[in-house]
Amino acid sequence: MRSIVLALGALSAAAGGESDKQQYKTITLGGYAVSRKSVDIPAPPRDGYITGMRAYVVDEQGREVPQERVMLHHVLFMNKGRFSGDRTSDDCKRQKHEKFYGTGEEDQELVLPPGYGYPVRKGDRWRLSWMLMNHNPRNERVRMAWEYTLAEPGADITPVKPHWISLGCENGKIFNVPGGGSGGKTHTRSRTWPVPEDGRIVAAGAHAHGGVQGVSLAQPSCGDRHLLTSDARYGTADDPIYKVSPVLHEPSPRSMSFENSSSGWAVNAGERLRLDALYENTRPHMGVMGIMHVYIAPPKPGAAKCASLPTDVKEERRAFLGAPGREAPPAVTMDLSERGDDGIARPLAELSGTPRQVDGDVEVDVRDYAFSPRKLSVPSGATVRWRFDDAVQHDVTVASAPRGFASMYLKGNKVYSRTLTVPGTYRLFCSLHAVDMAATVEVRPRAASALPAQR
Numbered sequence: 001m002r003s004i005v006l007a008l009g010a011l012s013a014a015a016g017g018e019s020d021k022q023q024y025k026t027i028t029l030g031g032y033a034v035s036r037k038s039v040d041i042p043a044p045p046r047d048g049y050i051t052g053m054r055a056y057v058v059d060e061q062g063r064e065v066p067q068e069r070v071m072l073h074h075v076l077f078m079n080k081g082r083f084s085g086d087r088t089s090d091d092c093k094r095q096k097h098e099k100f101y102g103t104g105e106e107d108q109e110l111v112l113p114p115g116y117g118y119p120v121r122k123g124d125r126w127r128l129s130w131m132l133m134n135h136n137p138r139n140e141r142v143r144m145a146w147e148y149t150l151a152e153p154g155a156d157i158t159p160v161k162p163h164w165i166s167l168g169c170e171n172g173k174i175f176n177v178p179g180g181g182s183g184g185k186t187h188t189r190s191r192t193w194p195v196p197e198d199g200r201i202v203a204a205g206a207h208a209h210g211g212v213q214g215v216s217l218a219q220p221s222c223g224d225r226h227l228l229t230s231d232a233r234y235g236t237a238d239d240p241i242y243k244v245s246p247v248l249h250e251p252s253p254r255s256m257s258f259e260n261s262s263s264g265w266a267v268n269a270g271e272r273l274r275l276d277a278l279y280e281n282t283r284p285h286m287g288v289m290g291i292m293h294v295y296i297a298p299p300k301p302g303a304a305k306c307a308s309l310p311t312d313v314k315e316e317r318r319a320f321l322g323a324p325g326r327e328a329p330p331a332v333t334m335d336l337s338e339r340g341d342d343g344i345a346r347p348l349a350e351l352s353g354t355p356r357q358v359d360g361d362v363e364v365d366v367r368d369y370a371f372s373p374r375k376l377s378v379p380s381g382a383t384v385r386w387r388f389d390d391a392v393q394h395d396v397t398v399a400s401a402p403r404g405f406a407s408m409y410l411k412g413n414k415v416y417s418r419t420l421t422v423p424g425t426y427r428l429f430c431s432l433h434a435v436d437m438a439a440t441v442e443v444r445p446r447a448a449s450a451l452p453a454q455r
């Protein structure tokens, strides 16, 4: 008999077993600072099955901290197993750990259907990775907290295997939605995913960023039928997340649905499913992601290929302020900002100084927490190369511009380049040091004389 139980009631009632609640030690975040870290954490001290799980941010008194104070950009739980190679995952590359639960601003709870669980063993080693952003000028002292429900071994539980499917493996898994309505009002990013084993998807959710409408899975080998969608809901206009100033980050959905079914969506080893992330495309959305988490149980004996779709699908979604919320991503204008002597960052209408005029391609140094030159004017068609040579990582991210883009986090003399063809003002910042690193690039229309002769 064990007594690690902490009665909670917070996890979904559907999850059977005993609950445990954990916290990692205090993280101190300076004003507007970003914290990214991976740490080892205690795994359950016995064999069993995780049937439900949730992670969130608390203060030192254990009270939940709202997103408008400290934003949980993402959190990921990995199981390294009892020895190297015991647990692996294949998303973008083979890794010696198994990703089994993740969430972010969307506050998605893992809720497996009754009778299913993620198997854990005594001696497993867990790792936790987070990215947090302080929205305030003052220091914040917070902790990562998580709770899970663990069913006894021998309980009548069917094991599930978690798989992460990322849209795009290049550039740190981020991509950009260009905006401007080019290619339609919805921008769809797709990839195919080879199913590694025969089985049934019994649960699925998704991690995505601001601007997303939904992330869905289709089955091309069965008439391209739609299987499931983790769909986005945004807060209402009075949601405090939209009162944060300066706006350093486009708010993500308040909720992404977690789909589950006891009978499951039948899939076959080797077939290729298609993952689609749908983003609204009238505005640019920078540095976005689309990652689906699917949980696969063993197949039902004698299951036919393209067996009928489940009729017992449930959509799990945590309650959130202003629920049911909005389906359409609200328009958010991102700011450039500057930290004043009082430590408070305020939106900047314009950067001080005169832009350096260049007539062609140009290189920008990213060093000492600054872009230099800070203000540039280039002709359309010019390629700008940002050279990252600081001791810490930075990126270059569009706050507002005719077309959106963002680099991944870079250092060590790495270069990100972009050819700017659409004239206008490109307001740029580093998303990791948003109140300290701003820049603008003015893209001038080419003079008529510089254009190739018109036919």
Ligand SMILES: [Cu+2]
Pocket (backbone or CB within 6 Å): 369, 393, 394, 395, 430, 431, 432, 433, 437
């Ligand atoms: Cu930076």
